[in-house]
Amino acid sequence: MIEEVLSNATDRMLKAVDSAKEDFATVRTGRANPAMFQKVLVNYYGTATPLEQLASMQNQEARTLVLTPYDKGALRDIEQAIRDMPNLGANPTNDGTIVRVTLPELTQERRKEYVKLVKNKAEDGRVAVRNVRRKAKDELDALKGELGDDEIARGEKDLEALTKQHVDAIDDALKRKEAELLEL
Numbered sequence: 001m002i003e004e005v006l007s008n009a010t011d012r013m014l015k016a017v018d019s020a021k022e023d024f025a026t027v028r029t030g031r032a033n034p035a036m037f038q039k040v041l042v043n044y045y046g047t048a049t050p051l052e053q054l055a056s057m058q059n060q061e062a063r064t065l066v067l068t069p070y071d072k073g074a075l076r077d078i079e080q081a082i083r084d085m086p087n088l089g090a091n092p093t094n095d096g097t098i099v100r101v102t103l104p105e106l107t108q109e110r111r112k113e114y115v116k117l118v119k120n121k122a123e124d125g126r127v128a129v130r131n132v133r134r135k136a137k138d139e140l141d142a143l144k145g146e147l148g149d150d151e152i153a154r155g156e157k158d159l160e161a162l163t164k165q166h167v168d169a170i171d172d173a174l175k176r177k178e179a180e181l182l183e184l
Contacts, residue, residue, distance in 0.1 A: 001143055002155035009136035009159060013129050013166040020125025020170050024177045027114050027121070032065040032103050034058075042081040044074055054078060055099070067092075067099040075099060114181050122174040126167050133163040 025035035034057035041048040051057075054074050055067040069075055075094050082092045082101055092101045106114075140155050 001147065002140065002151060002158075005136050005139045005143075006155065006158055006162065009132050010162055012132040013162060016125055016128035016132060017166050017169045017173075019128070020122060021173050023121040023125070024118055024173055027118050027177070027181070031062050032059055032101065034065065037065070037067075037082070037085075040081050040085055042074065042077050044077055051078065051081065060100070063103045063105070065101045065103075067101065068097070069099070072097065111181050115178055118174060118177050118181065122170055125170045129163060129166045129170070133159060 022035075022038065025033065026039055027036070034052075037051050037057065040051040042051055042054055043049075044054060051067070054071065055069040055078060058066045058068070060066045067078060069078055075096070079092045079094045079099050082090060082099070090101045090103050092099050094100075136159050137156060140152055140159065144152055
């Protein structure tokens with residue numbers, strides 16, 4: 001039973017770490033990256049549709065991304081969704097067949113703002129991991145009548161180790177992203 005609780009907690013913690021890493025990828029660095037557009041929703045015939053379902057994305061140059069829509073009728077909607085995207089500062093252009101997004105050079109001040117944003121996303125990930133820990137601890141406490149105190153204590157110790165491991169994974173990803181953001 002303890003193994004089952006720990007296994008479920010591990011799965012949920014991994015999802016929290018993966019979610020934090022995906023959030024990090026949406027923050028732009030000095031280079032264009034298709035992951036930055038992961039969470040862009042395009043108003044496509046009245047429905048909010050993820051951009052990745054409407055167009056293929058390719059890096060043309062370090063700061064230029066080319067979007068080729070599967071439906072040419074969605075060009076203007078894609079262009080508008082990118083223009084409305086906060087924290088990007090890009091001005092997409094459309095030549096009738098593709099949308100070209102050129103990202104402006106990041107200033108040192110803007111890089112520091114992005115570092116703060118990434119730190120907030122990391123804290124959200126840590127909180128998610130801790131919430132999983134709390135729920136798993138409650139599940140372990142519910143087993144106190146069925147299992148011995150030593151087994152429960154061992155399970156709680158293993159849970160703490162899992163929590164530390166996943167929080168450290170988020171912190172490592174944060175350090176990498178910070179270094180990437182501050183790199184000139």
